[in-house]
Amino acid sequence: MTGQKAPPRVIVLWCADWPVTAALDASSLPPDAPIALIDKGVVVAASAAARHESVKRGLRVREAQARCPDLVVQPYDADRDARLFEPLVASIEELTPAATVLRPGLCAVRVRGVARYFGGERPAALALVSRLVEHGGGLVRAGVADGIFTAELAARRAANAVELVEAGGAAGFLAPLDIGVLEEGPVPEVGGIVTLLRRLGIRTLAQFAALDASDVSTRFGVHGARLHALAAGSDSHPLVPRDVPDDIHSEVVFEPALELVDQVAFGMRQHAERFVDELLARRLVCTAILVRLESDAGQVHERTWLHPRSFSPADIVDRVRWQATGAEFTAGITRVVVLPDAVDAVQHHEAGLWGAGPDERIHHGLSRVQGLLGHEAVLVPTVGGGRTLADRQHLVAWGDRPVGVRQRSAPWPGRLPSPLPATVFVPRHAVHVVDERDESVAVDARGRVSASLVRMTSGSRTLDLTAWSGPWPVDERWWAPEQATRSWRFQVVDATGCGWLLVLDGDGWWAEARYD
Structure with missing residues (x-):
């Protein structure tokens, strides 16, 4: 993107199957055991032996056990992942300062200093990989590239220990990758796009x-x-850099010192909420935080945490819990400080109304509108089944489940294929379609068009047509002759380059939708 700062060179270190590695480290199971880690009845991680038996993420427990009868099922423990990953990060920091934890099993360091020390980017990455392997990281891969997003993809696709993407070569490395890899990036609400x-x-x-x-x-x-910037090889950090406010932080002092991690996390809840609210008041969100823990014996433990999107209060509490679990203090914790390390404008991170889950503030606001104006005052669009575009559109009251909506997955012969028009006319617009002799175009019972489509008139507006295709028949209720209907679909392009979906039925010509 023009004028955008060049992405920094980074090394991303990825411990493959880290949740499984951590589970094996905490148990007496053999390394080649087929293991599945379960959260809420769903597989969230599986060992290589389990994947060989077709056990993968997202399966229900019973289906996974049916595919692999010898499967060892264990509960997923996020705190264990963080606790066991902490010594590995500490070992990395013996070679290079300021390792940034993206999440347990994945961390990043800047290339510049460590590359100078080891005599190059590849030797530096190999040294860091070896250090993680020596400390129990399991199968470790490193990616070296411009920006964290590209480096992480390089690490995950490394055939050997290190995958190095030359400076300026991020776009070429990313070019052949499937568009679905964008779902692994830092942008919210990416699935629909x-x-x-x-x-x-x-x-x-x-x-x-x-x-x-x-x-x-x-x-x-x-x-x-x-997403477009990521696909072009630009940095995965915010597009518009922001100055970190130096007057916003969260500090909690415990007197007496707390020994239990859960007590520390509980004590952080209100402070984390206040921390996020202060940033939101300035229309900012935090994408990286620095957490500092201090013990009653004078020990200090600092860690920078990076979030793929932005930190919520619950995310901050989780990071404090993970860090407190991994810190090897000989005395209780007396002080916790959370500082913003990187911030971004809030509009870059707002969740959409119709995303995977509504934002709590959106839910609260819309529910209040319902309380003031009535239950049907706030409607949410949903897509159902049907042959016509109007049939597939439904409005459901906010908070209600769709009732009486036709099933989308059912077969609908004659349904319009993708890509669908962006604008659907409800009700549809009456139009008049003529040939070069200004006579109305008709279609006979065999689907033969009387003449080429030349012009389309809607009200006082006349458009010349430069291209058209069709007709495609849509037969409905053919099993009931007294209710049976037949219509013909056409796709046309006018002289301005705009596409239209036209329908001819017993009542005449109609503009059903427009391809914006």
């Missing part, structure tokens, strides 16, 4: 990066613009 890109025929990052940046920003907003 990736799905729409696939429907538009965009399969690789190169195809996405080739689109005009202004067009992407107009169609997909801020989140789409950030």
Whole structure:
């Protein structure tokens, strides 16, 4: 992107299957045991032996056990992952300062200092990989690239210990990758954008990066613009850098000192909420925090935590708990300090209304509107089944489950295929379609068009048609002759380049939708 600061060179270290490695370290199971870690009845991690038996993330426990009868099922423990990863990060910091923990099993360091010490980027990455392996990191891979996003993908796809992407080569490395890798990045609400890109025929990052940046920003907003920057090899950090406010921090003093980690985490809850609220009051969110722990014996433990999106109060409490679990203090904790290390504008991180889960503030606001104006005052669009676009659109009261909505997954012969038009007319618009002799175009029972479509008139507006295709029949209720209907669909393009979906039925021509 023009004018954007070049991404910094980083080394991302990835401990493959870290949750499984941590579980094996905390148990007496053999390394080649088929293991699945379960959270809320779903597999969240599986060992290589389990994956060989087709056990993968997202499976229910019973289905996983059916695929692998010898499967060892254990509960997933996020605190254990953080506690056991802490000594590995400490071992890295013996070679280079300020390792940033992305999440347990994944950390990043800047290339510049450590590369100078070891005589190059690859020797430095190999040294860090060896250090993690020596301290029980299991299978470790390193990615060296411009920016954390590219370096992480390089680490995950490394055939050997180190995958090095040359400076300036991020775009070429990313180009052949599937568009779905963007779901591993730092942008919220990405799933719907990736799905729409696939429907538009965009399969690789190169195809996405080739689109005009202004067009992407107009169609997909801020989140789409950030995804486009990632696909082009730009840094995965916020597009607009922000100065970190030096007057916002969270500090908790415990008197007497606390020995239990859960007590420390409980004591941080209100302070974490106040910390996030102070940032939101300035229209900011925190993408990286520095957590400092102090013990009654004068010991200090600091760690920088990076969030793939932005920190919520619960995220901050989790990081404090993980760090307190891994810190080897000989006395109780007397002080916890949380400082913002990187911030960004809040509009870059707001969740959409129709995303994976509503933001609590959005839910509260809309629920209040319902209380004031009535239950049906706030409606949410949902997509159901049907052959026509109007049939597939449904409005459901906020907070209600769709009732009486046709099943989307059912077969609908004659349904319009993807990509679907962006604007659907409800009600549909009456139009008049004529040929070059200004006579109305008709279709006979065999689907033969009387003449080429030349012009379309809607009210006082007349558009010349430069291209058209069709007709495609839509037969409904053919099993009941007295209720049976037949219509014909056409796709046309006018002289301005705009696409239209037209329908011809017994009542005449209609504009059903527009391809914006």
